[in-house]
Amino acid sequence: MVNELYPVFLKVHTFDVLIVGGGDVGLEKISFLLKSSPNAKVTLVAKEIKNEIKVLAKDHLSVKLIEREFFNEDLTEMQLVIIATENRALNKTIHTEAKERGILVNVADTPELCDFYMGSIVTKGDLKIGISTNGKSPTIAKRLRELFTDLLPDEIETLISNMEMIRNNIKGDFSKKVKELNKLTEHLINK
Numbered sequence: 001m002v003n004e005l006y007p008v009f010l011k012v013h014t015f016d017v018l019i020v021g022g023g024d025v026g027l028e029k030i031s032f033l034l035k036s037s038p039n040a041k042v043t044l045v046a047k048e049i050k051n052e053i054k055v056l057a058k059d060h061l062s063v064k065l066i067e068r069e070f071f072n073e074d075l076t077e078m079q080l081v082i083i084a085t086e087n088r089a090l091n092k093t094i095h096t097e098a099k100e101r102g103i104l105v106n107v108a109d110t111p112e113l114c115d116f117y118m119g120s121i122v123t124k125g126d127l128k129i130g131i132s133t134n135g136k137s138p139t140i141a142k143r144l145r146e147l148f149t150d151l152l153p154d155e156i157e158t159l160i161s162n163m164e165m166i167r168n169n170i171k172g173d174f175s176k177k178v179k180e181l182n183k184l185t186e187h188l189i190n191k
């Protein structure tokens, strides 16, 4: 099958995100989301919310927890929904309702019901690399994250900051700027 995924880097703090389910999977999803995007505007609804999620929410003022069963009205004004209850039929029903409202949906661990996948994420300051295996092996995505995190030197952060300064200070037209920036960085790739 062709890999048709198009990666984007979302400014999640400008979105309203709903997570349904507050068990192990809900915890995994909200943890990864907040790790990358600490100010993500997340509402989590679940009949029972794990204590770890409550502890995490205390450190993130943009997170709202609602401990009760899910109602369709919870989807109002949401732009992204992550569904993670243990009830597959319920997950499917919420998926259908969300799609009717034009909301992008991720049903945790159910690739065929996902409009987008949560990626595995390598972070070195302003550098962020999202990894996906097209839903085939989250374990490989995780291992590649570990590999790239080790492989990329922390100095990459300084390098990117320096390049930003140079980029802002190069005078002249666009093509001259592009040429100079390319010349400065060509030694980074040793073929």
Ligand SMILES: C[C@@]1(CC(=O)O)C2=NC(=C\c3[nH]c(c(CCC(=O)O)c3CC(=O)O)Cc3[nH]c(c(CC(=O)O)c3CCC(=O)O)/C=C3\N/C(=C\2)[C@@H](CCC(=O)O)[C@]3(C)CC(=O)O)/[C@H]1CCC(=O)O
Pocket: 028, 029, 032, 106, 107, 108, 109, 110, 111, 114, 116, 117, 118, 119, 120, 121, 131, 132, 133, 134, 135, 136, 137, 138, 139, 141, 142, 145
């Ligand atoms: C990247 C990451 C981000 C995150 O979770 O936020 C993520 N899964 C992670 C870990 C992980 N998940 C699972 C295991 C156990 C081992 C295993 O089964 O492989 C491990 C590994 C571990 O924990 O060691 C269970 C699992 N996951 C999915 C299925 C169903 C299936 O594949 O059919 C099953 C089987 C459930 C069952 O047994 O029934 C499906 C999805 N998981 C995805 C993302 C999406 C595709 C990503 C891609 O394109 O690669 C997708 C499609 C949907 C989604 O959830 O977005 C995070 C790594 C974070 C990190 O450490 O960096």
Ligand SMILES: NC(=O)c1ccc[n+]([C@@H]2O[C@H](COP(=O)([O-])OP(=O)(O)OC[C@H]3O[C@@H](n4cnc5c(N)ncnc54)[C@H](O)[C@@H]3O)[C@@H](O)[C@H]2O)c1
Pocket: 020, 021, 022, 023, 024, 025, 026, 045, 046, 047, 048, 049, 050, 068, 069, 070, 084, 085, 086, 087, 088, 090, 108, 109
């Ligand atoms: N835990 C894992 O590591 C794991 C691994 C692979 C797949 N899965 C699958 O992921 C799904 C979720 O797993 P989990 O371990 O988080 O389950 P869990 O039982 O720990 O949590 C389920 C959550 O859904 C909530 N919920 C159930 N019905 C609800 C409703 N009507 N309204 C609102 N909230 C409701 C519960 O209150 C709870 O917070 C399951 O389908 C499971 O098979 C889990």
